[in-house]
Amino acid sequence: MTFKQMFTSSVGKKLVMGFTGLFLVLFLIVHVGLNACIWANDGGEMFNKGAHFMGANWVPRLLEVGLFAGLILHIIQGLMVEFSNRSKRAIKYDVAFGNRGSKWYSRSMGLLGILILIFLISHLAHFWIPNRSAQGFVGLEGEIDLYTKMKDTFTGDSWQVMVTILVYVVGCIALGFHLAHGVQSACRTFGLSNPKWIAVVSALGYAYAIIVPLMFALMPLSFHFGWID
Amino acid sequence: MEHQNINLKLKVWxxxxxxxxGGFETYDVKNISQEMSFLEMFDVLNEELIAEDKDPIAFDHDCREGICGMCSMYINGRPHGPWEANTTCQLHMRAFSEGETIVVEPWxxxxxxxxxxLMVDRTAFDRIIQAGGYISVNTGNAVDANALPIEKAKADASFAAAAxxxxxxxxAACKNSSAMLFLSAKAAHLNLLPQGQPERKTRVMNMVAQMDKEGFGACTNTGACEAVCPKEISITNIARLNLDYTCAGLVSDK
Structure with missing residues (x-):
């Protein structure tokens, strides 16, 4: 079996989904950790130091290239697997099996992924693109004040702000359900069959799926409701 | 339980x-004993259809005791009907109540x-087994059963998969129409035993390749397969297969 045969087989495609997914899970830990600095409530001093470290340093900037590669691979492969799987039953059932045998979010990874993608596009347009364009995309100098940018994005009562907050909160909820299935599913795809470890991984997966998206969702809300300034 | 006869409406593909x-047709079935099996109810209906000079409903069945794997009806949105760990032939009419409409679809x-x-062609499964669901042994006298010690836990897991x-x-239950639970059970029952080791890597590679060729979907670990399996095969077997496949793919020469 060549590597090509391996990674284009149904099992191999899931391996790609699992590895890229787990990589993104690791990225979110870094992201949520750095962003949590906004709650230092020091006018963004600590947060901007963290943002500066990530944005004006070659190491995280190179890792960022890998991050985008993993992300794009996860999205494209995910959509391809989803469409391929959907095409395997040309005539649908009259009565659906529904929630009797599986969780709705386990069956809706494609839909949840698309919701996260919508959020992601909006999120990149708010922060990453303005910041990198100020740096000329390849440069390290000239970052914008991301804390102020965050504050401006989420403060106020205009409909634009409301829509933005809605997109962020819905994106975070979708992320939570996506992870609730994704973490343990990825581990099964890697071949984890030991019941003790499946229990550990499932528990960790659920905890991660609740804590991380909840922290992310609280960030726009913290600015909007003036819990921090 | 008190004996009762019930009347039902059947919506059959x-x-x-x-x-x-194809399309659905509705039949009224009357005076059905609740002690009948689901297939016996179909026999009664088919007798009536034949008497009326109509085409009887074709469905697969053989042993009618839950071991041959022929019966295959998708009843009210669930393969093999509402009971757990049960085949269609073992489903009895006491699972239904007076006046109920039952929708019966093929896989x-x-x-x-x-x-x-309601008959479907499942020879794709045969071809998956032919691709690797076997062991090669020398002919001659059978080796003494106790000559090859096997860990009890592994023997049990292998036996559970062999069920x-x-x-x-x-x-039928999987949203992706994936055959991974079947394939992984057929692979695991050999891969867990010493006799299955020589062909372990080629087995999983060839069986997965055949499954993909047959047009089944990819597994997304939703667990719907495990929930309907009449033999309660665990999706743990799918994880075992994934690991075997990955290892085989990484170490194979070509």
Whole structure:
């Protein structure tokens, strides 16, 4: 079996989904950790130091290239697997099996992924693109004040702000359900069959799926409701 | 339980042949003993249809005791009907109540084309087994059963996987029409035993390649297959297969 045969087989495609997914899970830990600095409530001093470290340093900037590669691979492969799987039953059932045998979010990874993608596009347009364009995309100098940018994005009562907050909160909820299935599913795809470890991984997966998206969702809300300034 | 006869409405998928478009037809079945099996109820209905000079409903069945894997009805949105760890032939009419409408559909998957009515072609499963679901042994006298010690836990896990009757309920229940529960059970029952080791890597590689060729979907670990399996095959077998496949793919020469 060549590597090509391996990674284009149904099992191999899931391996790609699992590895890229787990990589993104690791990225979110870094992201949520750095962003949590906004709650230092020091006018963004600590947060901007963290943002500066990530944005004006070659190491995280190179890792960022890998991050985008993993992300794009996860999205494209995910959509391809989803469409391929959907095409395997040309005539649908009259009565659906529904929630009797599986969780709705386990069956809706494609839909949840698309919701996260919508959020992601909006999120990149708010922060990453303005910041990198100020740096000329390849440069390290000239970052914008991301804390102020965050504050401006989420403060106020205009409909634009409301829509933005809605997109962020819905994106975070979708992320939570996506992870609730994704973490343990990825581990099964890697071949984890030991019941003790499946229990550990499932528990960790659920905890991660609740804590991380909840922290992310609280960030726009913290600015909007003036819990921090 | 008190004996009762019930009247039911059956909404059944009728399709003349593999190229016919097909559609649902509704039948009233009267005076059905609740002690009948689901297939016996179909026998009664078919007798009536024959008496009326109509085409009886074609459905697969053989042993009618839950071990052959032939019966394959998707009843009220669930393969093999409402009972847990049960085949259609073992489903009894006491699972239903007076006046109920029961929707009966064939297994739906592109890899299981409909032959007629509720009968589907499951030879794709045979070809997956032919691709690697075997061991090669020298002929001659059988080796003494105790000559090769096998860990009890592994023997049990292998036996549990070997309980798969190949009915296809896993494919029918899966949103992706994936055959991974079937395939992994057939691979695990050999891979867990010493006799299965020589062909372990080629087995999983060839079986997965054949599964993909047959047009089954990819597994997304939703667990719907495990929930309907009449033999309660665990999805742990799928994880075992994933690991075997990955290892085989990484170390194979070509």
């Amino acid at each position: 009728r399709q003349k042949n593999s190229t016919d478009k 739906r998957a592109n890899a299981f084309p409909i032959i007629k009515d 798969c009757i190949g009915c296809g309920a896993c494919v």
